[in-house]
Amino acid sequence: xxxxxxxxxxxxxxxxxxxxxxxxxxxxxxxxxxxxxxxxxxxxxxxxxxxxxxxxxxxxxxxxxxxxxxxxxxxxxxxxxxxxxxxxxxxxxxxxxxxxxxxxxxxxxxxxxxxxxxxxxxxxxxxxxxxxx
Numbered sequence: 001x002x003x004x005x006x007x008x009x010x011x012x013x014x015x016x017x018x019x020x021x022x023x024x025x026x027x028x029x030x031x032x033x034x035x036x037x038x039x040x041x042x043x044x045x046x047x048x049x050x051x052x053x054x055x056x057x058x059x060x061x062x063x064x065x066x067x068x069x070x071x072x073x074x075x076x077x078x079x080x081x082x083x084x085x086x087x088x089x090x091x092x093x094x095x096x097x098x099x100x101x102x103x104x105x106x107x108x109x110x111x112x113x114x115x116x117x118x119x120x121x122x123x124x125x126x127x128x129x130x131x132x133x
Contacts, residue, residue: 031086031087032084032086033054033084033085033086033087033099033118033124034082034083034084034123034124035099035116035123035124036080036081036082036083036123036124036125036126037050037052037081037083037101037114037126037127037128038079038080038126038128039079039112039127039128040112040128040129040130043079044076044077044078045074045076045078045080045081045103045128046076046103046112047075047076048103048104048105048106048111049071049074049103049105049106050072050073050074050081050101050102050103051070051071051102051104052069052071052072052083052085052099052100052101052102052126053066053067053069053085053099054066054067054068054069054085054087054097054099054100055067055098055099055100055115056096056097056098057096057098058094058096067087067097068085068086068087069085070083070085074103097118098116098118099116099118100113100114100115100126101114101115101126101128110131111130111131112128112129113128113129113131114126114127114128114129
């Protein structure tokens with residue numbers, strides 16, 4: 001004999017479906033900071049070591065100033081390089097956060113540098129400008 005569906009069973013099924021839907025939505029949202037780096041004038045990015053980091057110039061302590069960092073090697077053939085950073089928990093609190101990109105040659109000389117203001121939820125675009133010595 002078949003049991004009739006009672007209110008408790010319906011509520012449990014609805015609750016399980018709601019939890020599954022919420023977990024799927026949370027898993028789909030990415031908290032990573034995504035963007036791309038280009039070179040001034042749309043030129044090819046020179047060969048070198050590209051360091052991209054999240055910086056808060058309002059923090060006076062140099063050890064805490066850089067919050068997140070990633071490194072990418074440029075082969076000297078790309079006009080744009082995509083990047084992704086995992087922000088720290090406190091990254092959304094400061095309105096002075098910026099993304100900084102530095103391109104260095106193999107011998108450690110700085111070739112180019114650029115920065116862009118960080119805005120949560122929007123892709124970041126950093127243009128590298130040639131460094132003059």
